[in-house]
Amino acid sequence: MFMEKDFFWGGAVSAAQCEGNYLADGRGASNFDQLPLNDQRLKPVFKNKTKSILTEETETIYPGRIGIDFYHTYKEDIKLLSELGINSFRFSISWSRIFPKGNEKEPNQAGLAYYDALLSELERYQIEPIVTLSHFEIPMYLVEVYNGWAAKEVIEYYVHYTKTVMAYFDGRIKYWIPFNEMNMVLHIPFIGGGIQFEEGQDNLSLQYQAGHHQLLANALTIQIGKQINGNNQFGAMLAAGKTYAYTCRPSDVFAALKHEQENLMFSDVQVFGSYPAHTNHFFKKHGIKLDVTELDQKVLRENTVDFVSFSYYSSACTAAETEGKETVAANGFITLRNPHLPESKSVWQNDPIGLRITLNQLFERYHKPLFIVENGIGTQDVFNKETIDDPYRIDYLNEHIKNMILAVREDGVELMGYLMWGIIDLPSVSEGRISKRYGVVYVDQDDNGHGSGKRYKKESYHFYKKVIETKGAAVFEELPDSTKDIRKRSD
Numbered sequence: 001m002f003m004e005k006d007f008f009w010g011g012a013v014s015a016a017q018c019e020g021n022y023l024a025d026g027r028g029a030s031n032f033d034q035l036p037l038n039d040q041r042l043k044p045v046f047k048n049k050t051k052s053i054l055t056e057e058t059e060t061i062y063p064g065r066i067g068i069d070f071y072h073t074y075k076e077d078i079k080l081l082s083e084l085g086i087n088s089f090r091f092s093i094s095w096s097r098i099f100p101k102g103n104e105k106e107p108n109q110a111g112l113a114y115y116d117a118l119l120s121e122l123e124r125y126q127i128e129p130i131v132t133l134s135h136f137e138i139p140m141y142l143v144e145v146y147n148g149w150a151a152k153e154v155i156e157y158y159v160h161y162t163k164t165v166m167a168y169f170d171g172r173i174k175y176w177i178p179f180n181e182m183n184m185v186l187h188i189p190f191i192g193g194g195i196q197f198e199e200g201q202d203n204l205s206l207q208y209q210a211g212h213h214q215l216l217a218n219a220l221t222i223q224i225g226k227q228i229n230g231n232n233q234f235g236a237m238l239a240a241g242k243t244y245a246y247t248c249r250p251s252d253v254f255a256a257l258k259h260e261q262e263n264l265m266f267s268d269v270q271v272f273g274s275y276p277a278h279t280n281h282f283f284k285k286h287g288i289k290l291d292v293t294e295l296d297q298k299v300l301r302e303n304t305v306d307f308v309s310f311s312y313y314s315s316a317c318t319a320a321e322t323e324g325k326e327t328v329a330a331n332g333f334i335t336l337r338n339p340h341l342p343e344s345k346s347v348w349q350n351d352p353i354g355l356r357i358t359l360n361q362l363f364e365r366y367h368k369p370l371f372i373v374e375n376g377i378g379t380q381d382v383f384n385k386e387t388i389d390d391p392y393r394i395d396y397l398n399e400h401i402k403n404m405i406l407a408v409r410e411d412g413v414e415l416m417g418y419l420m421w422g423i424i425d426l427p428s429v430s431e432g433r434i435s436k437r438y439g440v441v442y443v444d445q446d447d448n449g450h451g452s453g454k455r456y457k458k459e460s461y462h463f464y465k466k467v468i469e470t471k472g473a474a475v476f477e478e479l480p481d482s483t484k485d486i487r488k489r490s491d
């Protein structure tokens with residue numbers, strides 16, 4: 001039998017991307033709500049700029065404020081997902097729904113009541129909640145007053161929030177992910193850390209300092225969470241993906257190694273409890289002086305994670321000399337185009353074997369159970385009389401899940417589960433558009449938030465259902481004919 005016993009098959013979403021209703025029932029605004037539907041979304045934000053994403057514009061669409069109305073539709077959405085057979089669902093709690101400004105003493109009861117109701121719905125269908133406590137979200141008040149995670153004070157506010165939530169939902173949530181993709185604070189600092197820069201400032205120091213504060217907040221949350229309930233399990237969460245060397249030239253291999261060291265630094269600290277030697281050296285070389293106390297070091301050392309969760313969309317590729325080489329967008333950064341990967345229907349290059357390599361790499365490095373908490377293909381779908389034929393998504397799921405199973409069965413990787421990202425369509429982080437769709441459930445909504453909002457099952461819904469029913473065995477069967485022309489692989 002395949003992927004037996006307690007393997008989690010499920011899907012994932014984030015509050016910022018799906019709930020909408022951003023000021024409803026006392027919720028406060030968050031950094032994510034400020035991201036406009038334009039190419040400024042991912043850019044660093046500078047203080048005191050008249051033209052900044054923080055300048056409110058009435059004409060602009062802010063997709064985070066709209067989401068897919070999950071705040072109201074969660075009951076029907078979870079029912080639809082339960083029919084798919086999932087046994088786990090990752091969602092995030094919006095910090096500013098619980099503490100609207102971030103620094104209050106008492107939580108917003110309406111916010112707690114919302115997640116209470118959401119959890120009850122999951123319990124009704126016996127779906128295990130996997131909960132992210134901060135998925136690219138921090139209350140705007142803390143961004144404006146403290147410059148987000150750049151300030152040490154924010155740790156205390158965050159820990160008050162996480163403690164409140166863990167105590168309130170004690171016994172109903174076992175798997176916690178304190179931060180989504182912590183390594184993103186280095187790539188998209190406003191989204192990952194609510195940080196704004198000043199002209200002439202040392203941006204890199206600020207980003208690493210913010211990262212250090214998040215690492216401490218993560219460790220303190222683990223410490224308190226274990227005191228609240230010894231069964232609580234905590235996961236690191238990184239945007240993963242093996243970095244290949246563009247050639248086997250030693251200097252290219254070395255460049256790839258350095259890229260990985262940087263990318264894995266946050267999870268290294270979360271698993272091993274201290275900064276790697278190469279990072280300390282990097283800090284010295286670049287004049288980065290972090291405020292790290294002995295107490296900080298003790299807290300990090302004593303409160304490490306139980307599992308390593310990660311997102312995987314594609315691999316990366318780099319070289320000692322990148323100039324003149326074709327580049328391509330990946331999740332939160334630009335990478336060299338890998339000439340050995342076939343064309344795909346998504347902007348990001350697809351690399352299913354890369355998932356198997358990544359699983360092996362992370363397991364070898366960390367010796368901790370792994371958990372794929374995001375994987376999927378974001379691309380345009382054609383809505384055709386209530387059906388959506390998406391063979392490219394079926395192919396993507398098929399190949400990635402196949403490689404995942406091989407990593408477990410052939411390579412001995414210990415894996416807790418597979419959660420597909422954006423299991424129900426939601427606006428993309430990088431583009432802000434819902435037309436970059438990930439779901440097996442289609443949402444009738446356009447990039448401006450218009451549409452009936454009705455949900456429809458895509459062809460991939462039926463495929464994923466079969467995969468779950470067969471505990472993964474279906475990915476080794478012949479695929480439907482419609483996927484045939486996509487399966488011309490270069491390897």
Ligand code: BG6
Nearest residue numbers: 014180311331378428429430431
């Ligand atoms: C991950 C994030 O980085 O990638 C998600 O955790 C995000 O929030 C996902 O949606 C896909 O990226 P994008 O930019 O296509 O939405």
